Amino acid sequence: MYLKIHEVDGKKVVAVCDRALLGRSFEDGEISVEITERFYKGEIASRSEVISVLQDAENVNLFGDMAVGCAIESGLIDEEGIIRIAGIPHAQIFVI
Known part of the structure; x- marks a missing residue:
């Protein structure tokens, strides 16, 4: 998976695809959606690395079976949130 962390107004926005x-x-x-390199292409990350980063993120944007699966596995969302x-x-x- 690709994992990219953006800093926006002091908050962490995590993009995973x-x-x-x-x-x-x-x-x-x-x-219509484009999975752009500008937003998503960061480091290649393992499942455990993605799950670890998701735990501290205020905002997360996920695309794909593996990426969304990490959020489910970490308890951040369930099937109804997909x-x-x-x-x-x-x-x-979005964490408020």
Whole structure:
């Protein structure tokens, strides 16, 4: 998976996507999404590394089976918190 941490106004925004999705675009009805290198391409990370980083994140954006699976495994979301865009699992988590 690719893991990239952005700092925005002093808050950590974590972007994680499955490696095979980087650079691809998906459309589903009126929704159009591009998994850009600018936002998602950071370090290649293992499942345990991603789960560790998710524990301290204020905002998280996840695309793909493995990436979303990490959030489920860590208890941050459940199946109801996932949407699918062109069949690809996606989740956003915001900690207030």
